Amino acid sequence: MAEPLFQQLQQLQEEFRGYPPVGDWHPELCGDMDLVIRKDGSWVHEGTPIQRKPLVKLFASILRREGDDYFLVTPVEKWRIRVEDVPFLATQVARGTDQGEEKLLFTTSTGDIVPLDSDRAWELRPFGRPSQPVPYIEVRDGLFARVSRDVYYELVGWAASGEQGSADPNALYIESAGQRVLLGRY
Structure with missing residues (x-):
């Protein structure tokens, strides 16, 4: 489904x-x-x-x-x-394959559908009190969406951790459209 x-x-x-x-x-x-x-x-x-x-x-x-x-x-x-923060909130994420590659599509609070690919900036920024690093994805032209808590937890479930011996073995990464992006650290 x-x-x-x-x-x-x-x-x-x-x-x-x-x-x-x-x-x-x-x-x-x-x-x-x-x-x-x-x-x-x-x-x-x-x-x-x-x-x-x-x-x-x-x-x-x-x-x-x-x-x-x-x-x-x-x-x-x-x-x-x-x-107050950014104009959009990423409220849903879907995972599927596109031409043999795993791809993530985010849906914003205003209905934009945003692929996580090389055309989109992905950033971790401090948010909340106490401040925690939270992922943000570029929707278009420098306008960002903050990834909602529900979507973040879904991504954590799909994430891969850093390999033993890597520079940051406590890092969590997600992959989409051939990109590997940092989701956070544990």
Whole structure:
């Protein structure tokens, strides 16, 4: 059952790859919008959580990062918003094979399907209190998703440890699309 789901996710990822060309749009800054993307992945406008998923997906499609700042950008407007951590949360992961290689596909809180491959940055960053290293995956153009706790534990179950005699025998790694990335240390 997992393999058909993986194939469906791959097909969706290929079909809906396109996003508006926000990197090509350079309007003047209009100001700051009272919109915050919280650490838990919720989008809050003027103190009220946005409940309509299509609206969140629309906003996510026109999101751009410049340095440490995030903006909603159209051809004629640019509004700065606040992001507490990163704009997306990886809420699901599927494992399957693609052309004989194991591949992981992450699904974000906004419905993006992101393969862990050589085109994606994978980082461990400190998160929470007390601070722990947590994996983050690049969704697109410098926009990252934090891997949720549930997904992290699923990855730990699939992980391989460092070999005896390696530089870090206490490291856990996952493999996807021919890449071996660090998941954490124990």
